[in-house]
Amino acid sequence: MxxxxxxxxxxxxxxxxxxxxxxxxxxxxxxxxxxxxxxxxxxxxxxxxxxxxxxxxxxxxxxxxxxxxxxxxxxxxxxxxxxxxxxxxxxxxxxxxxxxxxxxxxxxxxxxxxxxxxxxxxxxxxxxxxxxxxxxxxxxxxxxxxxxxxxxxxxxxxxxxxIDPERFRPAAADTVRAGLAPLAGPRAQAPLAVCVGRLCRQKGQDVLLRAWNAVLRQVPDARLVLVGDGPDRDRLRAAAPGSVLFAGAVADAAPWYQAADLVVLPSRWEGMALAPLEAMACGRPVVVTDVDGARESLPRSFAAPCVVPPEDPRALAGAVAALLLDPPLRTSLGDRGRRHVLSLHDVxxxxxxxxxxxxxxxxxxxxxxxxxxxxxxxxxxxxxxxxxxxxxxxxxxxxx
Structure with missing residues (x-):
């Protein structure tokens, strides 16, 4: 039972x-x-x-x-x-x-x-x-x-x-974005960060929103999508600038990972979050906070560019902006992350x-x-x- x-x-x-x-x-x-x-x-x-x-x-x-x-x-x-x-x-x-x-x-x-x-x-x-x-x-x-x-x-x-590596697998971001109406249009090629998780204090989306203006100063055309629903939805909407999209709860998060240039999970606490594993299975780099299970879920070489202290908007903004500005590094991290998940985190x-x-x-x-x-x-x-x-x-x- x-x-x-x-x-x-x-x-x-x-x-x-x-x-x-x-x-x-x-x-x-x-x-x-x-x-x-x-x-x-x-x-x-x-x-x-x-x-x-x-x-x-x-x-x-x-x-x-x-x-x-x-x-x-x-x-x-x-x-x-x-x-x-x-x-x-x-x-x-x-x-x-x-x-x-x-x-x-x-x-x-x-x-x-x-x-x-x-x-x-x-x-x-x-x-x-x-x-x-x-x-x-x-x-x-x-x-x-x-x-x-x-x-x-x-x-x-x-x-x-x-996670299921057949369900969460790489796909061309341009193709996926064309099928997601909120991402289509003249800004379809803009750098895109995605955060998938329940909208609540645990997942730390409020910290990400506090960091986002600093990201925009370095990457002015960047967009952020928050995927999920929860008790903090209205409060987060009120604090979000225009470059932030709320996708709501979705039956399948895989297309959102595949559409992203970067996946962010700024949690305050976790056991071992699924979102970074799912993102890496889709070949996408991640930025996570250094809470329980975070370092264990990533390859050891990811620590420097991908792990930041919890509740630190400045460090979070620096890591997100640096990766959005470095496509070759994102590609390398995505490839290594996929191999890591296949070897250690197959459901x-x-x-x-x-x-x-x-x-x-x-x-x-x-x-x-x-x-x-x-x-x-x-x-x-x-x-x-x-x-x-x-x-x-x-x-x-x-x-x-």
């Missing part, structure tokens, strides 16, 4: 890719998430889909969300639960409490997204709930290190994110690594754990949602 909230952006793409690969490998897959475009997509792949009424953030609704999830677990009785991102990790571990193998995949830590008492509470929860995750799957070594340094005692496995490698985690866990768990847990609860007349069955043996902390 895959459990996810959110239902869009990179997390949804990771879940979709895993479900597709696991169905092809003969897994019986159930996906549990709020009703959305994602549910229809997963159902079209052949997964069983159950609707989970859950908000993106924790709050007063959590008790009801956990209760509903417990009912869904009663019905499906999965052999293993894979919970994606903070909210699903919170509700899923509360509902299961270790009765079956539970894989938690943070997709960036919740305590990095907030400040003050909320961050302290989120960190306290992650430290406590680690006991209910048979494995914590991190998408980068940096994400794992952040968890370790924060005092989270997990059984770790690092599985880098992957098929990712799916196989995750399947290996499942097999390792299921191979050490007692047979029919779920059935025995519920039989014991019924015999004791206890509440099903509070039983805890320990595995027959405890594995040592694993980092691969």
């Amino acid at each position: 895959h459990l996810t909230q959110p239902v869009d952006g990179g997390v949804a793409r990771v879940v979709t890719d895993l479900v597709r690969a696991q169905l092809a490998d003969g897994f019986d897959v159930t996906a549990v998430c709020p009703d959305s475009a994602l549910t229809g997509h997963l159902r079209s792949l052949g997964a069983h889909v159950r609707h989970w009424r859950a908000t993106r953030s924790p709050g007063a609704s959590l008790v009801g969300e956990v209760r509903q999830l417990s009912g869904l677990l009663d019905e499906v009785r999965p052999d293993l639960l894979h919970a994606h991102s903070a909210k699903a990790g919170l509700a899923g571990r509360l509902a299961v409490r270790g009765r079956i193998p539970t894989v938690f995949q943070p997709h960036a830590w919740s305590f990095e997204a907030v400040d003050g008492p909320t961050a302290a509470l989120a960190l306290r929860w992650e430290r406590w709930a680690a006991r209910w995750a048979a494995r914590v799957v991190c998408v980068s070594e940096a994400e794992r290190a952040t968890g370790v340094h924060a005092g989270i005692t997990g059984r770790w496995t690092v599985v880098p994110n992957g 098929r490698h990712t799916a196989r690594a995750v399947a290996d985690v499942y097999r390792d866990l299921l191979g050490t768990w007692p047979a029919a754990t779920w059935a025995r847990a519920y039989r014991a609860a019924e015999d004791a007349g206890a509440d099903r949602t509070t039983q805890h069955v320990e595995p027959s043996e405890h594995r040592e902390s694993i980092h691969s």
